[in-house]
Amino acid sequence: MSSILRLLTSRWGPIITGVVIGILAPVLVRLGNPGNMGVCMACFTRDIAGALGLHNTSVVQYIRPEIIGGLLGAFTAALLFREFKPRTGSAPLVRFLLGMFAMFGALVFLGCPWRAYLRLAGGDWNAILGICGLVVGIGLGIVFLRMGFSLGRNRPAPKTLGWIMPAFMILLLVLLLVEPQFGRDASGNPTGPIFLSESGPGAMYAPIAVALVVGLAVGFLAQRSRFCTIGAIRDMILLRDNHLLNGILALIATAFITNLILGQFNSGFEGQPVAHTDGLWNFGGMVLAGLAFTLAGGCPGRQLFLAGEGDGDAAMFFAGMLVAGGFAHTFSIASSPSGVVAFGPAAVIVGLVICIIIGLTMREAKT
Amino acid sequence: MGELDIIDARGLSCPQPAMLARQALQKLTEGSLELIVDNSTARENVSRIAKNLGWEISVDERSEDDVHLLIRK
Numbered sequence: 001m002s003s004i005l006r007l008l009t010s011r012w013g014p015i016i017t018g019v020v021i022g023i024l025a026p027v028l029v030r031l032g033n034p035g036n037m038g039v040c041m042a043c044f045t046r047d048i049a050g051a052l053g054l055h056n057t058s059v060v061q062y063i064r065p066e067i068i069g070g071l072l073g074a075f076t077a078a079l080l081f082r083e084f085k086p087r088t089g090s091a092p093l094v095r096f097l098l099g100m101f102a103m104f105g106a107l108v109f110l111g112c113p114w115r116a117y118l119r120l121a122g123g124d125w126n127a128i129l130g131i132c133g134l135v136v137g138i139g140l141g142i143v144f145l146r147m148g149f150s151l152g153r154n155r156p157a158p159k160t161l162g163w164i165m166p167a168f169m170i171l172l173l174v175l176l177l178v179e180p181q182f183g184r185d186a187s188g189n190p191t192g193p194i195f196l197s198e199s200g201p202g203a204m205y206a207p208i209a210v211a212l213v214v215g216l217a218v219g220f221l222a223q224r225s226r227f228c229t230i231g232a233i234r235d236m237i238l239l240r241d242n243h244l245l246n247g248i249l250a251l252i253a254t255a256f257i258t259n260l261i262l263g264q265f266n267s268g269f270e271g272q273p274v275a276h277t278d279g280l281w282n283f284g285g286m287v288l289a290g291l292a293f294t295l296a297g298g299c300p301g302r303q304l305f306l307a308g309e310g311d312g313d314a315a316m317f318f319a320g321m322l323v324a325g326g327f328a329h330t331f332s333i334a335s336s337p338s339g340v341v342a343f344g345p346a347a348v349i350v351g352l353v354i355c356i357i358i359g360l361t362m363r364e365a366k367t
Numbered sequence: 368m369g370e371l372d373i374i375d376a377r378g379l380s381c382p383q384p385a386m387l388a389r390q391a392l393q394k395l396t397e398g399s400l401e402l403i404v405d406n407s408t409a410r411e412n413v414s415r416i417a418k419n420l421g422w423e424i425s426v427d428e429r430s431e432d433d434v435h436l437l438i439r440k
Contacts, residue, residue: 009407009411082431083406083407085406085431085432087378089378090378090380145382145383145386150379150380150383151380152378153377153378153379154378154380155378156432226408226411226412228381231381231382234382235382235385238382238386239382239385239386239389239416240419241385241415241416241419243415296380297380297381297382298380298381313380
């Protein structure tokens with residue numbers, strides 16, 4: 001057992017994590033999750049935002065156990081391996097904004113980087129332009145890093161800070177299981193504060209226990225192996241280091257094979273599940289997401305797992321994603337399967353301008 | 368090379384510790400560099416980058432939050 005655990009911090013760690021995700025994500029689709037959405041940090045966080053009433057798009061409201069499990073799995077690993085280190089103070093407000101814009105970009109594309117790779121492995125060729133956009137966004141972020149961009153240093157914080165996100169995840173799990181309905185609508189029917197979809201992608205989910213266990217396993221593995229879908233490309237370009245990229249390649253290859261075995265591989269552009277064919281904004285949305293994730297130091301999964309380790313700044317990034325999951329629908333930013341909507345492109349352009357300003361101006365403050 | 372170069376990378380987000388190490392090592396053909404980190408991820412990343420560039424690493428772990436990586440060639 002200990003040799004397997006040691007393997008996770010070796011060059012095999014990201015590969016093992018990628019293989020496990022590549023198998024389990026398509027299995028979750030088989031067990032009920034929406035197509036090519038075994039795991040999607042953006043879509044799932046948006047669903048949680050909806051379930052909490054932060055938006056009222058009734059087809060995308062569900063408390064996704066994969067997110068809860070992901071954070072708690074990383075939390076468990078961090079506790080076991082003495083890596084639970086509460087810390088904060090590295091520009092939390094900027095990280096909140098970056099989380100928001102990463103979320104807007106991802107929801108214009110309809111997926112975070114994890115889902116972009118899973119969509120590719122399911123034969124959704126619209127993902128190709130999304131991934132191209134992601135690479136461009138990461139490249140832009142690297143330009144800023146080379147120019148001296150930094151969100152500054154974090155500082156150790158009291159243990160209490162690190163326990164807030166695990167406690168919030170436990171609360172979400174309780175809300176999912178209890179599904180309290182103590183509000184009343186105009187006709188007097190029970191409603192809220194938790195809203196769960198009765199149709200659409202939000203009503204498509206694997207059994208709670210399975211999704212939770214998969215989340216726990218992925219969170220545990222990813223915490224140990226530092227798996228990151230943004231770092232994979234960033235480190236290859238910036239550091240000529242393929243350590244994390246191997247994990248992504250393993251994920252795509254394994255998910256492709258698993259999809260073939262399960263009869264879920266369906267290649268083409270049209271009619272793909274929870275996807276649209278507007279290439280320009282598939283690309284543009286992911287340029288924004290790639291830039292925002294790079295400036296924040298990692299993909300949404302990595303931010304979630306860092307939050308599990310006690311990183312209060314990563315938790316602020318997640319909070320930004322959660323709030324933006326609400327705004328993306330109330331402000332008509334998130335795309336629908338029929339294409340981009342009213343303010344999607346505008347949000348991407350505004351987001352790019354703001355992220356570029358952040359990239360050009362944020363430097364470590366000299367004390 | 369005169370005084371030992373010391374880079375304090377504590378508290379910095381990915382990829383800054385590894386990037387600072389790489390930038391510093393690329394300016395040197397030989398000698399030594401000390402880099403201070405405060406978490407396992409930065410320690411692993413910096414060690415891997417330095418090894419990839421052909422440098423040797425020794426670790427002086429003074430506490431969990433004060434790990435000195437001595438990089439030599």
